[in-house]
Amino acid sequence: MSFKSLGLSEPLLRAISKKGYETPSPIQAKAIPPVLEEKDVLASAQTGTGKTAGFTLPLLHLLSQRPVQKHRPIRALILTPTRELAAQVHTNVKEYSEFLNIKSTVIFGGVNQKPQVATIRKGVDVLVATPGRLIDLESQGLLSLKRVEIFVLDEADRMLDMGFLRDIERVMKLMPDKRQNLMFSATFSKDIKKLAYSILNNPVKVEATPENTAVEVIDQKVYRVAKGKKTGLIIKLISEGNWKQVLVFTRTKHGANKLCKKMISAGITAAAIHGNKSQGARTKALAGFKSGKVRVLVATDIAARGLDIPLLPHVVNYEIPNISEDYVHRIGRTGRAGASGEAISLVSADETTYLRSIEKLIDMKIEVEVVEGFEPDPNASTEPIKPGQNRNRGRGGNQNKNSNSRRNSGEGNKNSNRNRNRNKNRNRRRNSDNRS
Numbered sequence: 001m002s003f004k005s006l007g008l009s010e011p012l013l014r015a016i017s018k019k020g021y022e023t024p025s026p027i028q029a030k031a032i033p034p035v036l037e038e039k040d041v042l043a044s045a046q047t048g049t050g051k052t053a054g055f056t057l058p059l060l061h062l063l064s065q066r067p068v069q070k071h072r073p074i075r076a077l078i079l080t081p082t083r084e085l086a087a088q089v090h091t092n093v094k095e096y097s098e099f100l101n102i103k104s105t106v107i108f109g110g111v112n113q114k115p116q117v118a119t120i121r122k123g124v125d126v127l128v129a130t131p132g133r134l135i136d137l138e139s140q141g142l143l144s145l146k147r148v149e150i151f152v153l154d155e156a157d158r159m160l161d162m163g164f165l166r167d168i169e170r171v172m173k174l175m176p177d178k179r180q181n182l183m184f185s186a187t188f189s190k191d192i193k194k195l196a197y198s199i200l201n202n203p204v205k206v207e208a209t210p211e212n213t214a215v216e217v218i219d220q221k222v223y224r225v226a227k228g229k230k231t232g233l234i235i236k237l238i239s240e241g242n243w244k245q246v247l248v249f250t251r252t253k254h255g256a257n258k259l260c261k262k263m264i265s266a267g268i269t270a271a272a273i274h275g276n277k278s279q280g281a282r283t284k285a286l287a288g289f290k291s292g293k294v295r296v297l298v299a300t301d302i303a304a305r306g307l308d309i310p311l312l313p314h315v316v317n318y319e320i321p322n323i324s325e326d327y328v329h330r331i332g333r334t335g336r337a338g339a340s341g342e343a344i345s346l347v348s349a350d351e352t353t354y355l356r357s358i359e360k361l362i363d364m365k366i367e368v369e370v371v372e373g374f375e376p377d378p379n380a381s382t383e384p385i386k387p388g389q390n391r392n393r394g395r396g397g398n399q400n401k402n403s404n405s406r407r408n409s410g411e412g413n414k415n416s417n418r419n420r421n422r423n424k425n426r427n428r429r430r431n432s433d434n435r436s
């Protein structure tokens, strides 16, 4: 199987080989042909399997075969949930279209709209956007989606998780009825199927499950540790192991900041990335991390979603997530595109229940280790921290008895009633983190 045999044009093949890709990934091999046949496609494959090229390459192929229109109206719209993802997807679009007569740009919130508007005014064929800024500019009359021929909903599961359902519905009304629709998702839930049903016409469904799932190729380990000794342990592991590029997950933004400060005091370059940071600060933190200037990036789940950090050697769960699926997403940040990686979790007594449900989900027992001097506290309670509860700040208002309920992370929404109506409102939830 080669990119050529999939029927992609010569300028695209040139860009692909410049990028260093030799063979299509399984999801690319499955998704590209039906997209080229102008069918609606529903594709699902795990994070890190190359879904972006799976829709971008055939989309560019189709657009480049059609006549260039006067004033270059937006002919393809790619909707993504977060600013970082939008930027990454656009980088890909630019790389793949290098040898084509195709113009593209990206828009998202948190930054000045003027340069975005100016670029759109000059004419772009492909627009990558987050929902908020897109709707904002459209309602100001600064862009039109009336000539869109291809619509892509990327990371559809994330979109739903982040409460973008309404925005998606709104965007669909702004486009012509006759268009090609592509929907890409890491997971394939009931909600996704429902959304697919409302967006796609007679879709071709493609799915790829890698032979070695991320969970199998990643070396996983649990360190049992007293809650108060986690910071000391993580600093020891990073320094003594001489780890150069470490992504650390914390439950809360506050926790991310605190840990980041401690790392810096210990002489480890670190930056935090979460929803309370300005777009500039987030971009800078990510760039510093990618270039190797920043050794440790401390992130919350929502902020880290979809970040493409190639060949990340170490992922640390400073706190393990109470939603088991998040564990899989987190450790999916290591061992991407076939590279091996290591995922470590620091687990205190109160996280025992979460650890068990993670092990149940991934259907394996994770190896446990204890480091001398950082032993777990034998008297600590194994009572789990309830979602929404934050012991440090004494916010006890929004506890939730159901430990399987969704997000706990203290991200974004400060409404203490939120948990009660959570399931009902899940799709409508407004989570300020990363919203644009």
Ligand code: ADP
Pocket: 020, 021, 022, 023, 024, 025, 028, 045, 046, 047, 048, 049, 050, 051, 052, 053, 308, 310, 336, 337
């Ligand atoms: P997903 O959207 O499925 O999470 P991405 O599209 O972000 O995954 O791709 C993950 C990584 O794999 C990126 O670094 C990308 O450059 C790389 N990649 C994609 N396709 C290929 C390929 N055919 N060969 C090698 N690497 C690839």
Ligand code: MG
Pocket: 051, 052, 154, 155, 306
């Ligand atoms: Mg993706």
